[in-house]
Amino acid sequence: MLNNRIITFILVISIVCCSFVVFASERNTITTADQILKELYQKYITLKTGKNADYIPELAKVNPNYFGIAIVTVDGKIYSIGDVNVPFAIESISKPFVYALALQDNGEQFITDKIGLNATGHRFNSVPAIEEKPDHLQNPLVNAGAIQITSTIKGKTSADKWQRVLNLMQQLSDGKPFLGDAVYQSEMTTNQHNRAIAELLESYKMMHGNPLDAVDRYTKACSVMVTAKQLALMGATFANGGINPLTHQSIISRGYVRDALSIMVVNGLYENSGAWWWKVGLPAKSGVGGGIVAIIPAKMAIVVFSPPLDEAGNSVRGQAVIEEISHQWKLHLLS
Ligand code: GLU
Numbered sequence: 001m002l003n004n005r006i007i008t009f010i011l012v013i014s015i016v017c018c019s020f021v022v023f024a025s026e027r028n029t030i031t032t033a034d035q036i037l038k039e040l041y042q043k044y045i046t047l048k049t050g051k052n053a054d055y056i057p058e059l060a061k062v063n064p065n066y067f068g069i070a071i072v073t074v075d076g077k078i079y080s081i082g083d084v085n086v087p088f089a090i091e092s093i094s095k096p097f098v099y100a101l102a103l104q105d106n107g108e109q110f111i112t113d114k115i116g117l118n119a120t121g122h123r124f125n126s127v128p129a130i131e132e133k134p135d136h137l138q139n140p141l142v143n144a145g146a147i148q149i150t151s152t153i154k155g156k157t158s159a160d161k162w163q164r165v166l167n168l169m170q171q172l173s174d175g176k177p178f179l180g181d182a183v184y185q186s187e188m189t190t191n192q193h194n195r196a197i198a199e200l201l202e203s204y205k206m207m208h209g210n211p212l213d214a215v216d217r218y219t220k221a222c223s224v225m226v227t228a229k230q231l232a233l234m235g236a237t238f239a240n241g242g243i244n245p246l247t248h249q250s251i252i253s254r255g256y257v258r259d260a261l262s263i264m265v266v267n268g269l270y271e272n273s274g275a276w277w278w279k280v281g282l283p284a285k286s287g288v289g290g291g292i293v294a295i296i297p298a299k300m301a302i303v304v305f306s307p308p309l310d311e312a313g314n315s316v317r318g319q320a321v322i323e324e325i326s327h328q329w330k331l332h333l334l335s
Contacts, residue, residue, distance in 0.1 A: 036328065037069050037081045040321050050308030050316035053288035058186035059089065062290065062307050069321055070228040072236035073300040076245040080229055087225035088305055089183045091287030092124065092141065092313075094169065094221040096260040096268075097234065098149055099140040100242075101168050103256040105154045114152070114206065115145045119267045119274075124313060125193055127200065136204050141267040141285065143218075144197050150221065151207050151214035162217045169224055171251045172234040172244065177226045183289075184223035191219055228291070228305040235293040235301025261295060269319075272312045280323050281332030292318035296331055 045067055054060035068083035103111050116137030122129035125143040130136050138145040155161030169177045198211035207214060226234070237244045238261065242252035252260075264283035269276040269292075276284065284294040290307030292315050302325055304318035326332055 033071065033079045034081075036325070037071070037079055040324060041067070041069060041081045043324075044317045044321055047317050047320060048308070050310055052290070052307045053309055053313065056183070056187050056190055056288070058183045059091075059289060059307070062088065064307050066290070066305060066307060067317060068228040068303075068305045070232040070303045071300055072229070072232040072245065074236055074240040074245050074298060076236075078229060078232070080232075082228075083305060084228040086305070087178075087180070087227055088291060088307075089180055089222065089287070089289035090169070090177070090224045090226050090231065090291060091222045091289040092143075092146070093231065093285045093287040093289075093291050093293055094165075094224060095141045095146045095149070096238075096264050096285050097169060097172060098146065098153070098165055098221055099263065100238075100252045100256045100260045101165065102140075102149045102152050103259055104252060106152050108256075108259065111140075111149070111152065115140055115148050117263065117266065119271075121271055124270050125197065127193075127197065130197070130200055130204075136201070136206060139267050140263055142270075143194055144201060147194060147198050147211075147214055147218045148201060148206055148208075150218040151209050151211070153217070158213050158217065162220055165217065165221050166224065168251065169221075169226070169234065171247075171249060172237045173226065173230040174233055174246065177224050177230055179220055180223045180225040183225070184220055187219050187223060188216070191215065194218070222287075226291070228303045231291055231293055231305075232301050232303040235295050235303060239295050239297055239299060239301050241298075261297065264295070269314050270312045272310075272314060272319075276319070280319075280326045281334055282322070282326055284322065286314040286318065288313050290315045290318070292322065294322045294326075296333075299331075 066083040070080040070084045116139050120129040140149050153161045198215045201207050202211040238257050241254040242257045243250050261283040267273050268285040282294040286292040291305050294302045304321045306315050306317035
C-alpha cells in the first residue's frame with residue numbers, strides 16, 4: 001500500500017518535471033528566436049544602401065523603409081518582426097513555385113530538355129545570355145526561362161492556366177495571395193524587354209503557344225501580392241517537402257520541390273548566386289519587389305522584405321539578415 005503511494009508520488013513528480021522541462025525549452029526557443037529577430041531588426045534598420053527597382057514604375061513608389069522579417073517552421077510556428085503584414089509584389093520569387101507546377105504538369109525530362117539548368121552569369125533579363133549559347137537554353141529562374149516555363153503550364157484557356165498558377169500560390173500559403181492590379185498594369189506598360197525575349201525564344205521555337213500570351217501570364221505571376229508571413233509559409237511548404245504546414249495539404253510532390261530548391265542554389269540570387277551559396281549555403285530566391293526567401297529543408301523558411309536592391313537586383317537588407325541568421329544558427333547546408 002505504502003509502496004503504491006510512493007510509486008504514484010514519484011510518477012506524478014516525474015510528469016510534472018518533464019512537462020516543465022518541455023515547456024521551458026519550448027519557451028526558450030521562442031524567446032531566443034524572437035530575441036534574435038529583434039536584435040537583427042534593430043541592427044539592420046540602419047543599413048540604408050540600395051535603391052528600389054524603378055524600371056517598373058509601381059515598384060519605385062513602394063516605401064523604401066518597409067522592413068520585415070518572418071520565419072515559418074515546418075511545424076507551423078511563426079516568428080516575425082516589422083512590416084510582415086504589408087503586401088508586396090512577389091516578382092521573381094514566383095519563379096521556383098511556378099517551375100514546380102510546370103514539372104508537375106509536364107515531367108522532369110520535358111522541362112529540363114527545353115529550359116536548361118545552368119547559371120547564365122548574366123543579368124536576370126539578359127538577351128546576350130540567350131544569344132551566346134548555341135542551344136539558347138537558360139534556366140527557370142531568369143526571365144527567359146521563366147517565360148518559357150509559364151508557356152508550358154496546362155489549362156484549357158489562358159485564363160485557366162493563370163488561375164492554376166494563382167491557386168498554386170494560394171494553396172502553398174494561407175489562401176490569400178492576390179493579383180496586384182496596379183503592379184500588373186504598371187509592368188504590362190513597361191515590359192517591352194520581356195516581350196522581346198519571348199519573341200526571340202519563339203524565333204528559336206522554344207515557346208509553347210502564343211509567346212505574348214505567356215508574357216501576360218508571367219507578368220501576372222510576378223504581380224501576385226504577398227506579405228512576408230505569407231511568403232514564409234510558401235517557403236515552409238517547400239521546406240516541408242511540398243506539404244503545407246498549416247493545412248497539411250500536399251501541394252507539390254517532394255521530388256519536384258527538390259528540383260526547385262536545386263535550381264534556387266544555381267541561380268536564386270542571379271549573378272550573385274555563387275557568392276551567396278559560399279557565404280550562406282541555403283537555397284534562396286529574391287525578387288525586385290524587395291522580397292527574399294531562403295529555405296532550410298525539413299526546418300523552416302526565412303523571408304525578409306525590404307525594397308532597396310543592390311546592383312544585381314537583390315534586397316540589400318534581405319541578404320544581410322539571412323546571411324547573419326545562417327551564421328548564428330549554423331544553417332549552411334554543407335557545414
Ligand atoms: N517581373 C520582373 C521582370 O520581369 C521580375 C524580375 C525579378 O524580380 O527579378 O523583370
